[in-house]
Amino acid sequence: MKIVVCVKQVPDSAAKVVVENGKVSWGDAPLVINPWDEYAVEAALQQKEALGGTVTAITIGGEGSKEALKHALAMGADDAILISDPALANLDTQATAQVLAAAVKKIGGVDAAFFGRQAIDADSGLVPAQTARLLGWPALTLSAVIKVDGGSVRVERGVEEGRQIVTAKLPAVFSLVKDFGEPRYPSFMGIRKASRAVIPAWSLADLGIPAPASVIAWPEIMNPPSREVKCDFITGGSPQEIAEALSDKILAEKVL
Amino acid sequence: MNTWVYIDHFKGTALPASWEAIGVGKTLGTVEALVFGTGVEALAKTAFEYGADEVLLADDPALADYRAEAFAATLGSLVASGTPDLLLFPTTTRGRELAAMAAIDLKTGVMVDVTALESADGKITVTRPIYAGKLLTKETCSARPLIITLRGRAFPKPEQQAGKSGTLTKVAAAAGDFPTKVEGYTTGEGGVSLTDAGVIVSGGRGVSNNPALTPPAGLDEKQTEIWRAQQGFALVKDLASVLGAAVGASRAAVDAGYIPYPNQVGQTGKVVSPDVYIACGISGAIQHLAGMRTSKVIVAINKDAEAPIFKLARYGVVGDLFQILPALTAAFKKKLGK
Numbered sequence: 001m002k003i004v005v006c007v008k009q010v011p012d013s014a015a016k017v018v019v020e021n022g023k024v025s026w027g028d029a030p031l032v033i034n035p036w037d038e039y040a041v042e043a044a045l046q047q048k049e050a051l052g053g054t055v056t057a058i059t060i061g062g063e064g065s066k067e068a069l070k071h072a073l074a075m076g077a078d079d080a081i082l083i084s085d086p087a088l089a090n091l092d093t094q095a096t097a098q099v100l101a102a103a104v105k106k107i108g109g110v111d112a113a114f115f116g117r118q119a120i121d122a123d124s125g126l127v128p129a130q131t132a133r134l135l136g137w138p139a140l141t142l143s144a145v146i147k148v149d150g151g152s153v154r155v156e157r158g159v160e161e162g163r164q165i166v167t168a169k170l171p172a173v174f175s176l177v178k179d180f181g182e183p184r185y186p187s188f189m190g191i192r193k194a195s196r197a198v199i200p201a202w203s204l205a206d207l208g209i210p211a212p213a214s215v216i217a218w219p220e221i222m223n224p225p226s227r228e229v230k231c232d233f234i235t236g237g238s239p240q241e242i243a244e245a246l247s248d249k250i251l252a253e254k255v256l
Numbered sequence: 257m258n259t260w261v262y263i264d265h266f267k268g269t270a271l272p273a274s275w276e277a278i279g280v281g282k283t284l285g286t287v288e289a290l291v292f293g294t295g296v297e298a299l300a301k302t303a304f305e306y307g308a309d310e311v312l313l314a315d316d317p318a319l320a321d322y323r324a325e326a327f328a329a330t331l332g333s334l335v336a337s338g339t340p341d342l343l344l345f346p347t348t349t350r351g352r353e354l355a356a357m358a359a360i361d362l363k364t365g366v367m368v369d370v371t372a373l374e375s376a377d378g379k380i381t382v383t384r385p386i387y388a389g390k391l392l393t394k395e396t397c398s399a400r401p402l403i404i405t406l407r408g409r410a411f412p413k414p415e416q417q418a419g420k421s422g423t424l425t426k427v428a429a430a431a432g433d434f435p436t437k438v439e440g441y442t443t444g445e446g447g448v449s450l451t452d453a454g455v456i457v458s459g460g461r462g463v464s465n466n467p468a469l470t471p472p473a474g475l476d477e478k479q480t481e482i483w484r485a486q487q488g489f490a491l492v493k494d495l496a497s498v499l500g501a502a503v504g505a506s507r508a509a510v511d512a513g514y515i516p517y518p519n520q521v522g523q524t525g526k527v528v529s530p531d532v533y534i535a536c537g538i539s540g541a542i543q544h545l546a547g548m549r550t551s552k553v554i555v556a557i558n559k560d561a562e563a564p565i566f567k568l569a570r571y572g573v574v575g576d577l578f579q580i581l582p583a584l585t586a587a588f589k590k591k592l593g594k
Binding site: 011013014015016017018019024035036092093094097120121122123124125126127128129130132133134137138139140141142154156157158159160161162163164165166167168169172177178179182214215216217218219220221222223224227229231232233234235238239240242243244246247248249250251253255256 | 266271321322323324325328348349350352353355356357359360361364365366367368369381385386387388389390391392393394395396397398399435436437438439440441442443449451454455499511517518523524527531532541542543549550552553554555556566567568569570571572573574575576579580582583584586587588591592
């Protein structure tokens with residue numbers, strides 16, 4: 001099974017993200033592989049262990065984005081490709097999907113493209129389905145269980161009502177949720193391998209596509225209105241007295 | 257402006273954010289609701305009652321189960337013969353996926369999970385949270401038709417007007433050999449869905465620390481911790497049940513194996529915005545706060561007075577949640593007449 005995992009580099013989830021002078025700042029927080037993509041790498045490695053094959057990590061970004069690829073390599077991915085071009089700054093999701101679909105085609109012979117469910121910066125969650133649509137492959141988004149059998153696959157997808165069980169033919173696009181277990185820690189050997197890896201960089205010319213046009217614009221990014229609340233601490237008395245007072249106050253808000 | 261609203265449903269039960277989307281469409285002009293499925297004519301009737309002027313009903317056994325490819329193809333063929341300026345979807349799993357595919361088919365963009373929308377001179381600017389709500393961004397789209405998914409509970413649900421009717425147009429499902437087959441469903445735990453919930457009671461790591469409990473003999477350390485957490489979450493669930501609330505959890509509680517992942521609230525879980533959010537034994541890591549900070553009334557019960565959750569809380573109790581929670585459940589039971 002030949003798997004491509006699409007990853008993104010994002011500010012750490014513990015970062016305090018604010019807008020300063022119109023620009024997004026995450027202070028000293030590190031840039032890391034998107035946590036959802038780490039689950040996708042883990043799921044891909046599990047498939048490789050069960051079925052054989054290879055796992056290739058790809059990302060779109062500048063030189064610094066290689067760190068996200070190195071994390072995937074250190075976890076156990078076989079190789080990685082950086083897609084880098086000055087024309088690829090600030091892409092919207094459909095433009096991103098065009099680039100990723102072209103990369104998957106260029107890699108060739110791919111059985112599955114894996115994605116995290118969404119990136120924790122833009123929170124869009126659109127790129128997996130859009131890439132699938134462009135490739136003409138089934139979109140098996142929000143998969144929690146994947147069982148490959150020859151050229152077919154059976155997944156359980158998380159939906160509001162529980163799980164939907166779907167079968168499809170490969171190749172397919174998958175977006176993954178957390179159910180594959182905690183992503184493995186990179187091993188010492190893995191980190192050494194990743195640090196020495198030569199990661200090729202592909203430009204748009206290498207992909208053979210023109211610069212994709214973004215149609216979404218972001219005219220203003222803002223800090224959310226600050227939540228001016230002063231906590232009313234309910235103190236004193238027995239648990240029953242506290243519960244009486246607290247329930248009265250909640251009911252007085254007239255929102256129940 | 258002519259707005260098409262996709263009515264997301266499961267076996268004929270609509271997700272409420274679909275009706276909220278009709279309300280938004282009506283503020284912009286006329287609304288045509290899209291109802292896809294089989295045996296779903298009753299949904300068309302309800303769509304009229306929530307304000308749709310017209311319903312495009314694709315009622316076909318081939319649409320019995322939601323399949324992205326089949327539904328997107330049907331949507332695409334309708335758009336080709338219609339004149340929508342704007343397609344609205346609820347931000348549900350299906351709504352988000354269909355919107356994504358429709359944007360590719362129609363060569364346009366998606367403004368996703370929108371919480372506010374302004375219209376001036378036919379130009380629409382939306383606001384949506386990014387970084388799990390740590391920031392907000394305004395967005396515009398230069399291509400047409402516009403595609404927007406609306407976050408549940410961000411817009412008011414219109415008043416349902418019993419008996420109101422409109423033009424029902426039956427349309428065909430797109431024919432074709434689609435690559436996926438739905439084999440069936442496994443249901444979740446049931447109960448109230450977090451993203452639709454008006455009230456959420458959440459538990460964190462603190463629910464496993466009840467010193468008054470004596471665990472059964474023969475459990476190892478991890479089993480003992482899980483057993484303790486289950487007793488703690490039982491108290492959370494009791495309160496949730498009296499309030500008709502959904503049960504949430506912090507990432508710490510999910511990662512520790514206390515409760516399944518679909519209950520997780522926060523940056524790598526669900527972002528929620530209920531009227532009342534009761535946090536029990538949750539200290540308030542930044543990732544958790546991002547996922548619930550827009551809740552109307554936040555109540556925190558924690559033994560640590562310095563816990564960051566109290567900075568967002570309207571009401572706080574510094575104390576033993578194992579004593580407070582049962583008392584609070586009893587108090588609500590009495591006052592709500594349950």
